[in-house]
Amino acid sequence: xxxxxxxxxxxxxxxxxxxxxxxxxxxxxxxxxxxxKGNYRGKVYPVNPKEESILGxxxxxxxxxxxxxxxxxxxxxPAKVVPALIDECGMQGIPFGIVVTSDFSESGxxxxxxxxxxxxxxxxxxxRLVGPNSMGxxxxxxxxxxxxxxxxxxxxxISMFSQxxxxxxxxxxxxxxxxxxxxxxxxxxxxxxxNCVDYLGYFGNDEDTDVILGYLEGxxxxxxxxxxxxxxxRKKPIIVFKGGRTDTxxxxxxxxxxxxxxxxxxxxxxLRQAGMLEVKTSQALLDCARAFANCPxxxxxxxxxxxxxxxxxxITVDACEENGLIIPPLSEKIIKKMDKxxxxxxxxxxxxxxxxxxxxxxxxxxxxxxxxxxGIDAVIALGAGRRAPKYSYSRKVTGPQPLVDAIKMxxxxxxxxxxxxxxxxxxxGKLIKQTGKPIIVVSIGPETLHRSNLYEFQVVSYPxxxxxxxxxxxxxxxxxxxxxxxxx
Amino acid sequence: xxxxxxxxxxxxxxxxxxxxxxxxxxxxxxxxxxxxKGNYRGKVYPVNPKEESILGxxxxxxxxxxxxxxxxxxxxxPAKVVPALIDECGMQGIPFGIVVTSDFSESGxxxxxxxxxxxxxxxxxxxRLVGPNSMGxxxxxxxxxxxxxxxxxxxxxISMFSQxxxxxxxxxxxxxxxxxxxxxxxxxxxxxxxNCVDYLGYFGNDEDTDVILGYLEGxxxxxxxxxxxxxxxRKKPIIVFKGGRTDTxxxxxxxxxxxxxxxxxxxxxxLRQAGMLEVKTSQALLDCARAFANCPxxxxxxxxxxxxxxxxxxITVDACEENGLIIPPLSEKIIKKMDKxxxxxxxxxxxxxxxxxxxxxxxxxxxxxxxxxxGIDAVIALGAGRRAPKYSYSRKVTGPQPLVDAIKMxxxxxxxxxxxxxxxxxxxGKLIKQTGKPIIVVSIGPETLHRSNLYEFQVVSYPxxxxxxxxxxxxxxxxxxxxxxxxx
Numbered sequence: 001x002x003x004x005x006x007x008x009x010x011x012x013x014x015x016x017x018x019x020x021x022x023x024x025x026x027x028x029x030x031x032x033x034x035x036x037k038g039n040y041r042g043k044v045y046p047v048n049p050k051e052e053s054i055l056g057x058x059x060x061x062x063x064x065x066x067x068x069x070x071x072x073x074x075x076x077x078p079a080k081v082v083p084a085l086i087d088e089c090g091m092q093g094i095p096f097g098i099v100v101t102s103d104f105s106e107s108g109x110x111x112x113x114x115x116x117x118x119x120x121x122x123x124x125x126x127x128r129l130v131g132p133n134s135m136g137x138x139x140x141x142x143x144x145x146x147x148x149x150x151x152x153x154x155x156x157x158i159s160m161f162s163q164x165x166x167x168x169x170x171x172x173x174x175x176x177x178x179x180x181x182x183x184x185x186x187x188x189x190x191x192x193x194x195n196c197v198d199y200l201g202y203f204g205n206d207e208d209t210d211v212i213l214g215y216l217e218g219x220x221x222x223x224x225x226x227x228x229x230x231x232x233x234r235k236k237p238i239i240v241f242k243g244g245r246t247d248t249x250x251x252x253x254x255x256x257x258x259x260x261x262x263x264x265x266x267x268x269x270x271l272r273q274a275g276m277l278e279v280k281t282s283q284a285l286l287d288c289a290r291a292f293a294n295c296p297x298x299x300x301x302x303x304x305x306x307x308x309x310x311x312x313x314x315i316t317v318d319a320c321e322e323n324g325l326i327i328p329p330l331s332e333k334i335i336k337k338m339d340k341x342x343x344x345x346x347x348x349x350x351x352x353x354x355x356x357x358x359x360x361x362x363x364x365x366x367x368x369x370x371x372x373x374x375g376i377d378a379v380i381a382l383g384a385g386r387r388a389p390k391y392s393y394s395r396k397v398t399g400p401q402p403l404v405d406a407i408k409m410x411x412x413x414x415x416x417x418x419x420x421x422x423x424x425x426x427x428x429g430k431l432i433k434q435t436g437k438p439i440i441v442v443s444i445g446p447e448t449l450h451r452s453n454l455y456e457f458q459v460v461s462y463p464x465x466x467x468x469x470x471x472x473x474x475x476x477x478x479x480x481x482x483x484x485x486x487x488x
Numbered sequence: 489x490x491x492x493x494x495x496x497x498x499x500x501x502x503x504x505x506x507x508x509x510x511x512x513x514x515x516x517x518x519x520x521x522x523x524x525k526g527n528y529r530g531k532v533y534p535v536n537p538k539e540e541s542i543l544g545x546x547x548x549x550x551x552x553x554x555x556x557x558x559x560x561x562x563x564x565x566p567a568k569v570v571p572a573l574i575d576e577c578g579m580q581g582i583p584f585g586i587v588v589t590s591d592f593s594e595s596g597x598x599x600x601x602x603x604x605x606x607x608x609x610x611x612x613x614x615x616r617l618v619g620p621n622s623m624g625x626x627x628x629x630x631x632x633x634x635x636x637x638x639x640x641x642x643x644x645x646i647s648m649f650s651q652x653x654x655x656x657x658x659x660x661x662x663x664x665x666x667x668x669x670x671x672x673x674x675x676x677x678x679x680x681x682x683n684c685v686d687y688l689g690y691f692g693n694d695e696d697t698d699v700i701l702g703y704l705e706g707x708x709x710x711x712x713x714x715x716x717x718x719x720x721x722r723k724k725p726i727i728v729f730k731g732g733r734t735d736t737x738x739x740x741x742x743x744x745x746x747x748x749x750x751x752x753x754x755x756x757x758x759l760r761q762a763g764m765l766e767v768k769t770s771q772a773l774l775d776c777a778r779a780f781a782n783c784p785x786x787x788x789x790x791x792x793x794x795x796x797x798x799x800x801x802x803i804t805v806d807a808c809e810e811n812g813l814i815i816p817p818l819s820e821k822i823i824k825k826m827d828k829x830x831x832x833x834x835x836x837x838x839x840x841x842x843x844x845x846x847x848x849x850x851x852x853x854x855x856x857x858x859x860x861x862x863g864i865d866a867v868i869a870l871g872a873g874r875r876a877p878k879y880s881y882s883r884k885v886t887g888p889q890p891l892v893d894a895i896k897m898x899x900x901x902x903x904x905x906x907x908x909x910x911x912x913x914x915x916x917g918k919l920i921k922q923t924g925k926p927i928i929v930v931s932i933g934p935e936t937l938h939r940s941n942l943y944e945f946q947v948v949s950y951p952x953x954x955x956x957x958x959x960x961x962x963x964x965x966x967x968x969x970x971x972x973x974x975x976x
Binding site for chain 1: 512517518521524525541542543544545591595596638650651652653654655656658661662703705729731732733734735736737739740741768769770771796797798799800801802803805806807808809810815833837839887888889890891894895897898901902932951952953954955
């Protein structure tokens, strides 16, 4: 059951949109529009007995009228007509359906009965269903945007299943803003038929997926989540964010999906044993996804820190120590190597504090020495990816000509620095390849300061050292799992 | 000693720049440029015996040649000439000096002796010194940018002292990117003379300062930090970020400033008793500053949550519960009031889940009911400040005309939504004033999505619910201090 092949679900050759609507206030219109706007590579058949065409595409009265057997139907009709539609699809031999329609088990006993009916009919014909109450799926290979929100995710090597549609799709949108790309996504809805273990198993076997993300609220106690996950964790990281960790949170989860919240402590320990990495915040989910998708896994927990300012070095050390990462003192040999590049009064320690300098920049030289040192497994590079500060946003200066000239000169200097930044990031990218160690860049400030061109150099960056440390800590946890007997 | 008047230091009528340089590679050039570029409201006298003019301004050979007694000197000369300069300034009756020059106690015993000499001479003449090894100060009232980095902070009601110059000034720059404005800032350097307790005491009495931030690494055991802080905490919040919390972090701190790191556990408890709010990350320092500078303090820990999606509500509840905030169930009366605006199948609980709707938006109506309910002290408003998604960043669509028209229509819809957002934020701002309760907005995604125009409505927003909860938790801690006997 966990080697289910969902290829025709995620990359259908053709699909039918049942409940396609010409009314822009209906999801049957919005989802069809998203599919078409997303340049889906297959053929789309809108189904609606009341329309001749929608959005310029021929409309079919019913599924049986479509001239081929589609791989997938997307259903957005009212709940009460869904059972009959499943029969129709079943008789056509359609293998997969996404039931976006809500008002099933999440809305009470009546809806739950209807959901059981739908699932029973689907089983009879062998149709596998996503949902009901799903926000849909996304797949980069066929440009399939069969989902409610109109945002277009970036393409990448991360796949995600989410027991909250809203949280999941917002992760896709947030990822697009931060340069984190996705391969496949599914909002699992009420999981009347296919559940998150099925998606996990499929992503585990999927060659295009390198990192798996999951948002979980409730897990059936009889599930084989943990054995399935343990097998996959050996091959690729599974990063999980659990909602409903607290009593009140668990009750809130129960009201908006059919699922019961998992027992938190038992759940946590089972996750760990299965090699799954639990993050505690929504930001951490995206941060970790980005690092695991781009960086090598460190061999151990010894971290080298390089900084342009003492205070930032100090708080990075604190964050490392508080998370079980070690900051080894530099060896005499390494200190001697760095002496060549640094003023005589440099700190001679880890963190390597470059001391404030205006013109010379020994950053990359010192970083290379640090990264190649066999005394550390990973590097946090503070202030490496800095962009030009917004020097020009002060009021216009009126003053003597030499002052005006000097300001222009300094502005030019910062522009040149910004160019140098690409050269540095390229250098860091090379060092990562050469050493096989993760070098995590930290550039203080909002995300916008360092999203622009980091990825072309395979470098990841975070706006605070604490976020970089949190990511390294998760990578180290994954290393320990890989090295442990559980992984063998 | 803690009612020191530092007005002439932060807002000098005139200042001399000793070590002013025509060489762009010297700090004596950069700082002078920053002062001039910042449009400092007083008069600046560059001092340098080797130059006739710098940046178009007349240069004076020595302090004694300046035609008036300046309030402040900024010194960037080499360390060894500083003692003699202090004598010169002292004989002119100058009250304040900022010693930017490094190579004092932070660099070893020799530097420490030189620092003692400088301080002894300053005491003799009654000159009060910032530094040595300071990155300078900033003050919004006189547009004084007597500091090393060229960035221009936003003006606001927050003042900050920092035992790390680099961390401090980057907070100013980061604040400028995120819309957090500062009133005064000082990099305290080695604290040879004036120390952070002096600055704290002054900011405490300063009418223009509503919120105080401090970055601390080491505190002299004999300091009166805590009694001073306790007195100030009754009037305004003091938010502290402590570097050197761990053993290794403490050692790193000791190498880059002269100070010894404080004993962490004792320190933490003393901070708490003094009503100071300790944050654990650099991001939290800025997040809390923004909320305390803009929002009313909640009367208790009961939180109402309103959300557009169930999953986000669940993780917000989890974060609240994990931080001692309570999510009370809605009263029957409140449920009835909301029934009017929500579909029949709404959750009838806290979080108030608005359920996905395309056209109608009951958000502000439900938020008003929630905020005015006497069962809660604060509101977290998820998804209130959302901007239009980047709908248009997918590939250009070629297709039938009805499809092209529909895409245009949806794009227009999102543009209209973006306009409606201002109307909503204005409504939230009014509700905050009416209820006296903080309403914290969360708009998922990078900072850039919600910085733009929030502040004109006195609304604060964070990109994740966890960050909003962290801020509310600190506000609640502050409320408990204000209500406790320690504050009376």
